[in-house]
Amino acid sequence: MLETYQMIVGQDENSLKYIFMVEGSVMTREPLDRESKSVYAMWAEATDGGDPPRGARVPLRVIVTDINDNSPLFAEPDEDVVGVREQQPPGTEVTRVRAADADEGNNASITYSILKENASIKDYARSKIKNR
Incomplete structure (x- = not known):
């Protein structure tokens, strides 16, 4: 027993x-x-x-398996203001932003989006840029 x-x-x-x-x-x-x-x-x-x-x-x-409990954080969280010379050809890189997520796997996959100028969070256009 x-x-x-x-x-x-x-x-x-x-x-x-x-x-x-x-x-x-x-x-x-x-x-x-x-x-x-x-x-x-x-x-x-x-x-x-x-x-x-x-x-x-x-x-x-x-x-312990992961859940999506963390939001991505930008490496430089302040506003990114850059200058671009006029007449630059299409495809010229203006700036580069980087974000990281403490989760793992698909929960850490980050999609970057560009919001319309002066847009609210609801009014945004997703870009097709993906970070893997």
Whole structure:
């Protein structure tokens, strides 16, 4: 007959602060944030009630998957004002903006758009520029 379950921490001492076990079910104590910590490593142990007690251990790795919980941030968040000489040919690069997103995978894919001059957020035209 199974007597106890317990979690054993290896090198990752903070794992038990966020993850615990009750009767074999591994649960979280609070919401996990992938951007803060993406993997929790520990051992689960089951012990029987025999004499002598016998037990077994299994390594556990909890991998926190990403949700789209971050907005892109521009590297230079202030207004970008540049001068362009007149009579430049079509296709002349005027400026370059860069943004990054702390999420991963498709959640970090950024699409750049150009808004009409003096436009509201609802009134914009998407460009076909994609950052991958």
